[in-house]
Amino acid sequence: MSKQYITLKDIAKALNLSASTVSRAMKNNPAISAETRELVQNFARKHKYKPNILAMQLRTKRNTTIGVIVPEIVHYFFSTVLAGIQAEAEKENYNILICQSNEDYKKEIKCVQTLLDARVSGILASQSKTTKEYDHFQEIVDNNVQLVFFDRICTGINTDKVVVDDYEGALKAVDYLASTGCKRIAFLGSDSDLPISNNRRMGYESALRKHKIKVIKSLIKECDTRELAQKIIPDMLNESNTPDAFFCINDEVAAYCLQAVKAVGFRVPEDISICGFTNGYLTEVTEPTLTSVDQHGFEMGITAARLLIDRIEGKETKKGVVSKLIKTELVLRNSTR
């Protein structure tokens, strides 16, 4: 279709030079005289010459596109990470190709295929919740394509990763809750296969131990969506010994938790404290506003992209697996004492 772009050969012909000379002149190759260089570059500028990246990449076998696989685009945290990836990639003149798995294993496989087909030189991935097998990720590695996981890492495969310090985030949050007098702190988590949930539970338990509070099984639930929140939380509030705090796996659950708690007549934070995880849009518009653990998604995106690009360009030379931790930050608002 579009064929209006001018090529090296066109320039060469116009200037009575060979394509190789033009190529070198454009790249400031010292073998080319200053005059010709100027001549060529001026001509190129004037005629808006754009090198054909396809041809370039075909020839040099190096490609400046990286692929990203996220479970969902319409999601505060992931879109924040995407923004970070985009920022860093752009700085390094990489393009990013984005795929969405929709939390679906089959779709995730298709994403991998799409990205490998596109010959990306590296992939940043966050695993879908439903993924239990890893052959598709293994295929990436087998094809010598760099792979870095972020946030939802894949435990079945040994490769670089960037994760939020979930343990520490949970620890700080629950420590804070306990230090303000909460004794029966509930943990609303996710599938315990997911490291992010598991690590937070460990942080949660550590904090409890630190405060000499017993870990009670019935206060730990798998509850990571709006639907589950609206089903599970009212039940928990009906039991004899109601929680006096909820530490939630994400802001959404925390927000619906807030509603459920208020609906039953408890005051927040006087009777029950609530803390979320993400620190996204929602935190400022709930009533009361929501205390939450910030995951620094933008920074995570930058870090992950940085690491991937360093791998691609051979600047990160560590032989084994590189793991980076992104620090969390507890942001206090009015849903906690």
Added chain:
Amino acid sequence: MSKQYITLKDIAKALNLSASTVSRAMKNNPAISAETRELVQNFARKHKYKPNILAMQLRTKRNTTIGVIVPEIVHYFFSTVLAGIQAEAEKENYNILICQSNEDYKKEIKCVQTLLDARVSGILASQSKTTKEYDHFQEIVDNNVQLVFFDRICTGINTDKVVVDDYEGALKAVDYLASTGCKRIAFLGSDSDLPISNNRRMGYESALRKHKIKVIKSLIKECDTRELAQKIIPDMLNESNTPDAFFCINDEVAAYCLQAVKAVGFRVPEDISICGFTNGYLTEVTEPTLTSVDQHGFEMGITAARLLIDRIEGKETKKGVVSKLIKTELVLRNSTR
């Protein structure tokens, strides 16, 4: 770096055929005998042959990547549109390259360059708020690259577009407000240069006229961010004749409006009704929940991608400009009577 992929030539050598035969066999070219076809395709499958898209595109000069320019990725509406674009593009085996202008004119120019450099065959764009000149968009057209605007269209350039029916959305919302008895309905809009804001104001005014309510200048403000909301709204509430409804340009402003209104002691919706625009995450977690106009971002993404791909493939043959309207939907919740 990555050179492990197997090529047509490799297959040819292994099977003692020529590359052209292999190429044709892979494409089910009838000139090739059934046996050879099977032979080749089985071999290819077994060795996970992936055609090199770069080479293919270089040769055929058609490229299946489309670029997208959005003002912000971390934004409910735009991320929804992105998801729609992604879904449609994937269905048609197109890849999408995403750029973010950050509402910055200079950055937007850079986005265009990046996408043209990448030789995308089409671009979907939503203009940044700060853009007042259009040379960069013109360059897209000049290079014979297809261009479709969505949502924030560029008035300075004559090309296909997909927009929300802002006029009708505003009309429906304000009509509803008036029909529930609101008499002094404020409009919190955006820069009047932006068609989306202007069209909504017109819808707003039409609704008022329909209900024989006078349009009052002081009830129309430019207020499209959290910061402005927190500054402007309290002032409006302090005036003698306070509004009894706010129709806001987005959910965010509506949510902060809600807070400001309640802070002064008004009840929502009894004293003052509030209506947002977007119908995103926020609407369910405010108190009361927020009535809002749904923009059907996902559908917009699909429609825009569809149109662009049809243009690229020559299936949309209309000579002039194609404009598509996405219908809105008023979603009633508890912030309106």
Added chain:
DNA sequence: AGATTCTATGCAAACGAATGCATTGGATAT
């Protein structure tokens, strides 16, 4: 002046796939 070096350039072959145009061998027609 002849040999050597350097400077600036061009030639040609890649990269991987697609494709118009041969070419081959066998089958059919005459």
Added chain:
DNA sequence: ATATCCAATGCATTCGTTTGCATAGAATCT
């Protein structure tokens, strides 16, 4: 038996760049 045709395959070129190597002419050395 020869001419004709078709089916199946190969050759060679092309897309736009890059790059090792060759080469031309000028400059320097001896």
